[in-house]
Amino acid sequence: MYKIGLIVNPIAGMGGRVGLKGTDGREILQKAKSLGAISLSPKRTSAALEPLSVIQGKLKLMTCPGDMGENEMISCGFVSDIINGIKSKETTFADTQKAARIIRDRGVDLLLFAGGDGTARDIYIAIGTTLPVIGIPTGVKIHSAVFASSPSKAGELSLLYLQKKIHQLREAEVMDIDEQAFRNGIIKARLFGYLKIPYERRHIQGGKLGSSPSEEIIHKAIAEDIVESMDNDFFYIIGPGTTTRAIMQRLGLGYTLLGVDVVYKKEVIGLDLGESELLKLINRGKAKLIITPIGGQGYIFGRGNQPLSPQVIRKVKRDNIIIIATYNKIVSLKGAPLLVDTGDLSLDRELNGYMQIVTNYHERTAYRVKF
Amino acid sequence: MGMNMKTKLRNYHAVCWDEPIIYELDRNGERAIIVPEVDKKIIESVGDGISSIPKSMRRKNLPQLPALSQPQVLRHYLHLSQENLGVDLNIDIGQGTCTMKYSPKINEQFANSEKITEMHPYQDESTSQGLLEIMYKTEQLFKEISGLDRFSLHPGGGAHGIYTISSIIQAYHKSRGEEGKRNEIITTIFSHPADAAAPRVKGYKIIIIYPDENGCPDIEALKKVVSEHTAALLITNPEDTGIYNSKIAEFTKIVHNFGGLCGYDQANANGLLGITRAKEANFDLSFFNLHKTFSSPHGCGGPGSGIVGVTNKLAKFLPVPVVSYDKGNNKYFLDYNSSDSIGKVKDFYGVIPVILKAYAWTMSLGAEGLREVSNVAVLNNNYTMKKILELRGVSMAFPEHKHRIEQVRYSWEKLAKETGINTENIQRRIFDFGTHYWTSHEPWLIPDPFTIEPSESYSKDDIDEFIAILGQIVKEAYEDPKKLKNAPYKSSVHHIDHDVFDDPSKWAITWRAYKKKYNGYFQPK
Ligand SMILES: Cc1ncc(COP(=O)(O)O)c(C=O)c1O
Numbered sequence: 001m002y003k004i005g006l007i008v009n010p011i012a013g014m015g016g017r018v019g020l021k022g023t024d025g026r027e028i029l030q031k032a033k034s035l036g037a038i039s040l041s042p043k044r045t046s047a048a049l050e051p052l053s054v055i056q057g058k059l060k061l062m063t064c065p066g067d068m069g070e071n072e073m074i075s076c077g078f079v080s081d082i083i084n085g086i087k088s089k090e091t092t093f094a095d096t097q098k099a100a101r102i103i104r105d106r107g108v109d110l111l112l113f114a115g116g117d118g119t120a121r122d123i124y125i126a127i128g129t130t131l132p133v134i135g136i137p138t139g140v141k142i143h144s145a146v147f148a149s150s151p152s153k154a155g156e157l158s159l160l161y162l163q164k165k166i167h168q169l170r171e172a173e174v175m176d177i178d179e180q181a182f183r184n185g186i187i188k189a190r191l192f193g194y195l196k197i198p199y200e201r202r203h204i205q206g207g208k209l210g211s212s213p214s215e216e217i218i219h220k221a222i223a224e225d226i227v228e229s230m231d232n233d234f235f236y237i238i239g240p241g242t243t244t245r246a247i248m249q250r251l252g253l254g255y256t257l258l259g260v261d262v263v264y265k266k267e268v269i270g271l272d273l274g275e276s277e278l279l280k281l282i283n284r285g286k287a288k289l290i291i292t293p294i295g296g297q298g299y300i301f302g303r304g305n306q307p308l309s310p311q312v313i314r315k316v317k318r319d320n321i322i323i324i325a326t327y328n329k330i331v332s333l334k335g336a337p338l339l340v341d342t343g344d345l346s347l348d349r350e351l352n353g354y355m356q357i358v359t360n361y362h363e364r365t366a367y368r369v370k371f
Numbered sequence: 372m373g374m375n376m377k378t379k380l381r382n383y384h385a386v387c388w389d390e391p392i393i394y395e396l397d398r399n400g401e402r403a404i405i406v407p408e409v410d411k412k413i414i415e416s417v418g419d420g421i422s423s424i425p426k427s428m429r430r431k432n433l434p435q436l437p438a439l440s441q442p443q444v445l446r447h448y449l450h451l452s453q454e455n456l457g458v459d460l461n462i463d464i465g466q467g468t469c470t471m472k473y474s475p476k477i478n479e480q481f482a483n484s485e486k487i488t489e490m491h492p493y494q495d496e497s498t499s500q501g502l503l504e505i506m507y508k509t510e511q512l513f514k515e516i517s518g519l520d521r522f523s524l525h526p527g528g529g530a531h532g533i534y535t536i537s538s539i540i541q542a543y544h545k546s547r548g549e550e551g552k553r554n555e556i557i558t559t560i561f562s563h564p565a566d567a568a569a570p571r572v573k574g575y576k577i578i579i580i581y582p583d584e585n586g587c588p589d590i591e592a593l594k595k596v597v598s599e600h601t602a603a604l605l606i607t608n609p610e611d612t613g614i615y616n617s618k619i620a621e622f623t624k625i626v627h628n629f630g631g632l633c634g635y636d637q638a639n640a641n642g643l644l645g646i647t648r649a650k651e652a653n654f655d656l657s658f659f660n661l662h663k664t665f666s667s668p669h670g671c672g673g674p675g676s677g678i679v680g681v682t683n684k685l686a687k688f689l690p691v692p693v694v695s696y697d698k699g700n701n702k703y704f705l706d707y708n709s710s711d712s713i714g715k716v717k718d719f720y721g722v723i724p725v726i727l728k729a730y731a732w733t734m735s736l737g738a739e740g741l742r743e744v745s746n747v748a749v750l751n752n753n754y755t756m757k758k759i760l761e762l763r764g765v766s767m768a769f770p771e772h773k774h775r776i777e778q779v780r781y782s783w784e785k786l787a788k789e790t791g792i793n794t795e796n797i798q799r800r801i802f803d804f805g806t807h808y809w810t811s812h813e814p815w816l817i818p819d820p821f822t823i824e825p826s827e828s829y830s831k832d833d834i835d836e837f838i839a840i841l842g843q844i845v846k847e848a849y850e851d852p853k854k855l856k857n858a859p860y861k862s863s864v865h866h867i868d869h870d871v872f873d874d875p876s877k878w879a880i881t882w883r884a885y886k887k888k889y890n891g892y893f894q895p896k
Pocket of ligand 1: 566
């Protein structure tokens, strides 16, 4: 028996159709409805369920009542358990979070969820990386790497995973977009956390790359390279992300996944530090800064690492910035340069040009950086 | 007038024997050949051949080899060979960057002649003058083709050639007391992956250059990364995209200015023969794949040979022996006289059958013929490109480059967006028509890529037939994508699960590992 959970955010995507870019907040939802928005979730979710029909007899499904999954199941001809304690109409993000916890606790092999970045955020808040998930893209804002590249790809990926044709899991970024800024045409995505997704080379958004072995192996190789060349005279400021985390794991140190940590003589001397703490440390000596761009959009500064302020970057100096990334990540930029947006234009200008990205053990890729 | 294969595609069906691994066919007690006991008299005069081996080195148990009768062995390998789609069986132009060109059968006959197969590498030079002459003259031909000064015929493949080049580069810098300092090799992302992988084995750090907006290696990036740490530039040209880097002489100049060497990967030379040479672009080293370009099939159909050429200043580092000619005595000989040689990269002197075929092929074509090879290879490719780009949903990388050399990297990005069919779906479906194509080297910078290289040996009708198959598949993608997704229907193997390639716990490279991990015939334990 294959056990799957399904959570549908019934309002995801409604804003987009009427030009509102997202549906976070009650007011916006009302506005969207009054503009005649209809939800895309049911149709797209059905498209994702379709590929699973070949194993229908072996599926044990669990979902939420009404708009949050039951309706889609019925329209696809699937029979499923409906969980208790969730309303069937006018649901909110709290219902998404609650449903995710209930489904996780009742035990499934995989959780499918339909929505956008906001939905991914709720799933992350509720269950973190305790369960493999796959996002069905139905929302307006899809910047998180947890979504399949299309609804039907989500279904195909689920099928491959359940049938054990793919075995690997990877942590994919959940991005948090500032909706207010987004509605004004500015994309400011911040790394919010990670969800665990089945890893198949070509099914995840922005991840259509036919890349080398597993991410994890390359992360380890990059970490080996960095650790090998570590210099005891330097403070190492380690930016957020799973690529940088591998360095901390290689050193056997504690770390924060989303925060900025500092290592000196291969020991942690600060976790999750803010700008002023960083400045205090680097004023005591020389420092190197290790960062990884955010997948799919390529920012190295100005997104998701606020403590790395212009002062910190200046103090470290351009030559002491070490960028690390797997080819998966570089390919996801589709040839676009790495980006900086430090908030200090003259610094952005200095960073402009070519930098070398550590892409594997003893391998660097010369890549353009633009502001 | 024959049948029009463009309008009437073949109703192909592959053979499927469901063939077990040979160990699983073991029938205890059966034998293919019973070797007769050695004659007593022989034992008396030369010994039994075993007791002279120290006791500790003699095996205690018999090898656990499968026991089969001769017909069973024959059936097994014929079954496997029938499940193959080789160069002699299909229009093999889907192997971009791997030129499965036609290799004239007469050259195979030369290589299979007893005059070659009965030779022994240890036989006296006086009895192998003919072969030594062929080796010597092959080298002279390649000196002319490349403009370089000396060749080693030793390496047994392209990657091996690059490894040899890396060893020479290392020896050169060592001879100048710069071995430790010069620890970086620069290559490009669209060069063959072996140009990065082989020097890495020699301990080099690799620096990769990305293309600029136009698809050429970014010369500005080169200027930024080149330094006194640069040991060499190792580069393919044209790159995998089929784009010729016309600034190549500037590239070599930049690297030379910093004291680095320049190595040219000419594995696929069949768009360049008689047109450009390593020398004119100021390369110090180069290699050719005799398989692929010079009348031997590639890969498992090999064996291969990746011969390495160098300029005079590097000749003393070549592996020993080289074949030299003693004019006074009119004698060819194996020349070990080199104090600075990097030593051996392979046993003996090179892959003789492949060298012989290359010699025969080149001599039969002559200088004009080689040039014609290139002209036809380039013409075929540009014709193919025009026809492929007329298909719905297809595009090529860096379309502003209207002219390509011997191959093109294409993309199904649009088709994938419009139909959900990606390059791997197509790769599987194309088997149903009795041919195949290769996607591309990873990483896939070009979305949903495929690389086609028609080479000089296919006719217009062959190319049209292959494109008609692609056309049929495109039609299906728009009309019946579901059917396409479940393909192949008529191939020997339905679907290979790639995920296990990433998972060492699933690998079974030896029979022992296989027994441990599998319950017989691919049933995981
Ligand atoms: C450009 C290029 N370089 C190097 C190689 C490596 O050659 P081989 O496969 O013989 O090791 C190949 C072929 O695969 C090639 O196409």
